[in-house]
Amino acid sequence: MHAPDGFLGVGVAVATGIISLIVIGFALRQSKKQLSDKLIPLAGITAAFIFAAQMFNFPVAAGTTGHLLGGALAAILLGPSVGVIAVTIVVVVQAFIFADGGITALGYNVLNMAIVPAYGGYAVFRIFRRMLPTSAGGVIGATGSAAWASVVMASVAFSIQWLFGATAPVSFDDVFAAMVGVHALIGIGEGIISALAVGAVLASRPDLVYGAADLERSQLDDSKVGMRTFVVGGVLVALVFSAVISQFAVDNPDGLERVAEDTGFIESSEDHSLADSIFADYATDGVSNETLSLAIAGIVGTAVTLLVAAGIFMGLRQQRSRDPASV
Amino acid sequence: MGAGHTHALYVHEHSAIHRMAPQTKLVAALGMVASIAVTPREAIWAFAVYAVLIGSIAALSRIGPGFLAARLLAVAPFVLFAFLIPFIATGETVEIGFVEVSVPGLWGAWNILIKAVLGASVSIVLTATTEVAEIIRGLGVLRAPALFTSIAVFMIRYLELITDELGRMRTAMTARGYDPRWIAQARPIATSAGALFVRSYERGERIHAAMLARGFTGEMPTFDRPAIARSQWVVVLVVIMVFVAVATVALLVT
Numbered sequence: 001m002h003a004p005d006g007f008l009g010v011g012v013a014v015a016t017g018i019i020s021l022i023v024i025g026f027a028l029r030q031s032k033k034q035l036s037d038k039l040i041p042l043a044g045i046t047a048a049f050i051f052a053a054q055m056f057n058f059p060v061a062a063g064t065t066g067h068l069l070g071g072a073l074a075a076i077l078l079g080p081s082v083g084v085i086a087v088t089i090v091v092v093v094q095a096f097i098f099a100d101g102g103i104t105a106l107g108y109n110v111l112n113m114a115i116v117p118a119y120g121g122y123a124v125f126r127i128f129r130r131m132l133p134t135s136a137g138g139v140i141g142a143t144g145s146a147a148w149a150s151v152v153m154a155s156v157a158f159s160i161q162w163l164f165g166a167t168a169p170v171s172f173d174d175v176f177a178a179m180v181g182v183h184a185l186i187g188i189g190e191g192i193i194s195a196l197a198v199g200a201v202l203a204s205r206p207d208l209v210y211g212a213a214d215l216e217r218s219q220l221d222d223s224k225v226g227m228r229t230f231v232v233g234g235v236l237v238a239l240v241f242s243a244v245i246s247q248f249a250v251d252n253p254d255g256l257e258r259v260a261e262d263t264g265f266i267e268s269s270e271d272h273s274l275a276d277s278i279f280a281d282y283a284t285d286g287v288s289n290e291t292l293s294l295a296i297a298g299i300v301g302t303a304v305t306l307l308v309a310a311g312i313f314m315g316l317r318q319q320r321s322r323d324p325a326s327v
Numbered sequence: 328m329g330a331g332h333t334h335a336l337y338v339h340e341h342s343a344i345h346r347m348a349p350q351t352k353l354v355a356a357l358g359m360v361a362s363i364a365v366t367p368r369e370a371i372w373a374f375a376v377y378a379v380l381i382g383s384i385a386a387l388s389r390i391g392p393g394f395l396a397a398r399l400l401a402v403a404p405f406v407l408f409a410f411l412i413p414f415i416a417t418g419e420t421v422e423i424g425f426v427e428v429s430v431p432g433l434w435g436a437w438n439i440l441i442k443a444v445l446g447a448s449v450s451i452v453l454t455a456t457t458e459v460a461e462i463i464r465g466l467g468v469l470r471a472p473a474l475f476t477s478i479a480v481f482m483i484r485y486l487e488l489i490t491d492e493l494g495r496m497r498t499a500m501t502a503r504g505y506d507p508r509w510i511a512q513a514r515p516i517a518t519s520a521g522a523l524f525v526r527s528y529e530r531g532e533r534i535h536a537a538m539l540a541r542g543f544t545g546e547m548p549t550f551d552r553p554a555i556a557r558s559q560w561v562v563v564l565v566v567i568m569v570f571v572a573v574a575t576v577a578l579l580v581t
Binding site for chain 1: 336353356357360361363364365368398399412415416429431432434435436438439442443445446447449450451453454459462466472474475477478479480481482483484485486488489490492493513514516517518519520521522523524525527528529530531532534535538539543544547
């Protein structure tokens with residue numbers, strides 16, 4: 001998902017750049033409180049870990065592979081604020097030093113690959129923690145679901161930015177269906193690997209898992225239930241999700257288009273006065289079916305934004321209730 | 328850290344561009360990439376001018392075209408996406424051979440391709456002429472938050488160590504016959520990711536203890552560097568002005 005320079009319109013690049021700067025500035029202040037003088041070496045070395053973790057290719061099926069994104073994993077292991085810093089540094093270093101992702105694309109790349117997966121994934125993690133038993137199994141199950149959701153949320157965020165800053169006349173519906181569809185599959189690998197990785201850390205150094213800080217020693221042994229919960233939960237989430245997406249992204253546009261053809265307003269909508277303006281290329285390219293696209297974008301965009309905001313506030317609140325010395 | 332950390336990206340040469348201060352090169356790169364990003368897709372000549380300019384800078388830095396081409400493979404995934412666009416985009420179509428493709432889609436694909444390639448070329452020239460630690464120092468001089476650049480320096484310092492550790496884990500797994508083909512066989516990958524995290528974190532704790540023993544207070548010390556010659560900034564200004572001029576003309580003409 002490392003978008004190159006000029007992939008999205010200038011407006012989106014600037015707007016996401018401002019959002020990312022504000023959120024990262026906030027996260028830097030938060031993590032300074034969380035880790036105090038430990039922050040620089042620990043965040044630096046765990047950022048190197050995230051960089052290396054992205055080199056873990058996992059098999060998907062029959063020889064094809066995907067790689068870990070690590071946003072949710074970082075947030076669960078390190079806490080959302082430190083996690084988001086680690087992933088942001090990876091993305092920035094990749095742009096400046098490895099030519100992986102554009103420098104002017106950093107605004108949306110940081111937003112999609114660090115902020116949305118880490119904060120959004122952490123919010124989903126906490127929600128699942130509340131529903132699952134308070135045990136190692138519960139933590140593992142919640143990690144799997146959060147990691148899957150983090151990848152899907154990142155693809156949703158990307159699609160919504162395409163709606164506002166498309167540089168090619170590919171409709172939002174197509175981008176949304178393709179991006180979210182593909183990432184819902186990739187996310188399964190992300191979920192399984194993240195869940196098992198957190199399980200492995202819990203088995204050897206449970207004190208290093210930020211998201212499991214509330215567990216007692218006796219609750220750590222019970223890791224069997226979680227795998228079942230995780231598989232059942234994962235299948236359920238996937239089913240509900242694909243049902244919703246297919247309703248929105250596949251059936252309705254066709255239906256609406258047919259209605260439009262029947263009623264004749266599709267012809268009248270073709271030649272509108274904006275077509276000659278300089279905005280025509282950018283502003284309307286991403287929209288083939290305006291009302292519906294905006295409806296989908298509005299609903300999923302609000303959901304992702306709420307989760308990311310929830311993640312940011314959870315980072316803040318937990319900070320206050322934790323004794324800094326015990327971190 | 329020695330020069331060994333950057334061998335894959337850095338081209339060891341002694342050109343005028345290698346000798347420039349990192350902050351000047353960063354500003355120049357940003358100006359170049361921003362001009363490329365805002366240039367309208369229809370101004371094909373403008374992209375040709377950019378390509379010639381970047382090519383000349385690469386030649387001045389004594390970077391071979393082979394090196395540039397090999398590093399450009401980083402943009403490959405998005406190039407694949409760009410090739411799909413003409414087939415899925417809407418708008419009027421044109422027939423090429425046996426297939427019908429969308430004309431606005433072709434423009435979209437061209438737009439993404441050329442900007443990705445030129446933008447990545449700028450970054451590649453930057454890292455080929457500037458050591459990684461210098462780039463981070465340049466970001467610091469340009470007022471990036473000190474906390475951010477300090478963390479980035481640590482990340483880069485330990486990156487090679489940790490990826491090497493990952494490589495050894497992989498070798499060990501392969502030597503024991505691990506060759507997964509399905510996601511259900513991924514458990515050893517996940518447990519080694521967990522083990523790698525614990526090792527990295529514990530290394531971080533040891534380093535923190537060692538730093539405390541040497542008087543670390545939570546802030547990295549800064550060292551004064553000699554002031555850079557004004558002529559370097561003049562060169563940067565000229566380069567940026569040429570790029571901005573091309574972009575402005577392109578915007579006005581199309």
